[in-house]
Amino acid sequence: MSKILVIAEVAGAKLRKTTLSAITFARNSGLPFDLLVVGHNVGAAAEDLRADGAGVVKVADDASLANYVAEAFTPTVAEAAKGYAVVAVTASSFGKDLAPRVAVRLGAGLASDISAVEASGGALTYRRPMYAGNANAKMQITTAVQVVSARQSEFAAAAPSGGASPVEKVAVVANPLAGRVEFLGFDEVKSARPDLAEAGTVVAGGRSLKSADGFKTVLEPLVDVFGAAMGASRAAVDAGYVPNDLQVGQTGKVVAPKLYIAVGISGAIQHVAGMKNSKVIVAINKDPEAPIFQLADYGLVADLFKAVPELTDAVKKVRAEG
Amino acid sequence: MKILVSLKRTADPDNANKIKIGAGGAKIETTGLEPKANPFDEYAVEASLRLIENGQTKARNAGDKLTVVSFGPKETATSIRQALAMGADDGLLYVTDDESLDGDLVARSLAKVVEAQKPDLVILGKQAVDGDSNQVGQALAELLQWPSATFAMSVELSADKKTAIVGREVDGGVVKLKLTLPAVITVDLRIVSPKSVVNHVTPATFNYADGARFTPLPMIIKAKTKPIVEAPIASLGVDVALKSKYVEFALPPARKGGVKVKDVAELVEKLRSEAKVL
Ligand SMILES: Cc1cc2nc3c(=O)[nH]c(=O)nc-3n(C[C@H](O)[C@H](O)[C@H](O)COP(=O)(O)OP(=O)(O)OC[C@H]3O[C@@H](n4cnc5c(N)ncnc54)[C@H](O)[C@@H]3O)c2cc1C
């Protein structure tokens, strides 16, 4: 019977929540699935996944896999994937990097960054956004084995389904390129705030905040009063006001929170591609013609330097009243 | 050193919201949208030039060369010509329709071109902004069994040009990898910031202007004399069967614009009683 192998994502030996979106993909496909955890000292991560409904939780654990390097992971993943009809991973930076290589190893076609899956007559049809989300395409893979990366914002994190899948060790395949690619380090951006891709509320700022200090003194209080994640436009990231990984958009993170507040962001199509599926969109912009107002549920034409502190205070008050 | 950059022609990405869907959902129509080089590929050309020149004097490092390759319709030559005007030396165009390509076929075709051209580095955009599939560079590296780094925001070439340290933009920060050439790199947006490329020829004090370079008229004129070799994609001897099949296209459901509120008080009121998010 055809089965799916879901690749878990770990960072620093800890399971990343992204994994739960790939599990939802597997459940939506209606096919039985197993899980594969690759890394070093990932026993606890594998343990965390036992209640998610997998037939087996497979583990490849080795010191050579302590840090994600495509060349090191690909052979092990491809070997474990033998016999499966579908290999699935969430389209995070990890999944986007890994999936195409695994597909090549398996001679499989790739459906990348999909937003939905439909099963009918034994075949899977995938939906994927193209042209910065301005078209939805339905596509199929013509090879017997298929590799899929699923968009986190469109596949809600799976809740545990109970049970206790058995854990099984699988072989670690040596990296043929070990001598030619070396992991030097990970410069992590530490933040106490929720992850952009997982937050219920995102407050995002644009070029108009003018400086890193503008983000700190004007935007951050609003972010924190909501307990939100912070996002940014490309222009704000390029200018160095905030770290790269806060960029929302076609080529940054795609988010779909309950509430998205765009502060001083014009609404270029590349930005819109990353946030238009948010439930409620608020835009604050001093230009009444800014394109962001075409999709905002609530638009406020105002100078952000005045409106944002006011809004922060008002929300604080509402929160205090309960 | 020899660098190969792949470049895709895309419909004007800043106006992607003006695409239409052909009858019965059979096709995405881009009529009326100006064809432009995929912006990430323009950044790949810019990064490559920064690797093979002295940024200060603009002198090309002796023996270094940049070739641009594309797969697409004949008109793609115009986009290759733009890259030549930026400073690339020559172009290769393997002619086919866009519909007859998928990421897998592009990667397998590129692998053939690499075998013939023997570059030290292949630099690609991280994604083509029409298909948004983000796969060719990764697949190419796997096919070639070359070390690789995707989503590059910085590249530092060693003085002996044998290794490169690449900073990769990933979730949660930046990963640094050291690659032994030949290698594959896919570039992200920040690769065109002022100090993102280091080649030990350009003085450390030199700052590039942000973004891909402008092409002055003399360069445009010079580009007209640079060679673009055209051949059918079949000449590469690849199996042209596609591994993916698009069955239908549709416009996404349009999002209705909402209301403008007059002040912060009204906004808070609406968020509380109407949207119920407060
Ligand atoms: C290949 C490529 C990929 C890209 N990918 C992305 C992406 O993933 N994400 C992304 O965001 N962009 C992306 N972009 C860039 C995108 O095209 C826009 O340039 C960018 O989103 C603009 O950012 P911005 O809205 O902050 O700046 P601007 O366009 O400069 O807009 C600033 C806005 O702030 C308003 N404003 C100014 N001052 C105030 C004030 N005091 N109070 C209130 N409002 C004020 C202005 O009216 C204006 O609307 C990409 C571009 C390219 C070419």
Ligand SMILES: Nc1ncnc2c1ncn2[C@@H]1O[C@H](COP(=O)(O)O)[C@@H](O)[C@H]1O
């Ligand atoms: N038809 C093509 N011709 C040349 N290069 C391409 C083509 N399609 C994709 N590429 C290259 O592969 C990169 C990634 O594209 P993709 O995987 O399709 O998102 C692009 O930035 C290009 O460098």
